[in-house]
Amino acid sequence: AQSVTQLDSQVPVFEEAPVELRCNYSSSVSVYLFWYVQYPNQGLQLLLKYLSGSTLVESINGFEAEFNKSQTSFHLRKPSVHISDTAEYFCAVSDTGGFKTIFGAGTRLFVKA
């Protein structure tokens, strides 16, 4: 069965520092990959997605993620974080030809001044 592992449950970082949130998935077949962000007491919002093509995908607010098929990873990065980036981030995967999306346990990013 498909699974998603987010290697860090919490990541504290100072404002303007770079950050990487790690995500590994288990499937060896073709997959679609997503990162979602959740602010307190809200639902999840799509941050970015990898469907095909370029392995580096970017969001409008400076985050990027790189699909690495050989390492089955889809790590999320931002070169300089802001206080407003404090939130929980979820990595998710769905198999091609499948239907259900599997979510990781989440990584809580805490940006300190």
Added chain:
Amino acid sequence: DGGITQSPKYLFRKEGQNVTLSCEQNLNHDAMYWYRQDPGQGLRLIYYSQIVNDFQKGDIAEGYSVSREKKESFPLTVTSAQKNPTAFYLCASSIVADNQPQHFGDGTRLSIL
């Protein structure tokens, strides 16, 4: 604006009582989902539906029931058989395709009195 509306935002249940959580979408999506979110456990799928009048159990369906009488609506009932119902419940919808992201409501927080 299109979106998903969950109500109420907060809900309290007495022991032995059934409660129903509302989820309405105006995105014209065929697929709808219910997730349960507990701290440190990510999202767990309760039920999902790909079309009106049809739905399937997810990973933790015991103690829950759903209906899908209209495309726009997918209410979730938490029955008295659910022994640990305190959680944050999220409703989502999507186009029926493996490469489509899910759109989420802002959730309902259920607590036991």
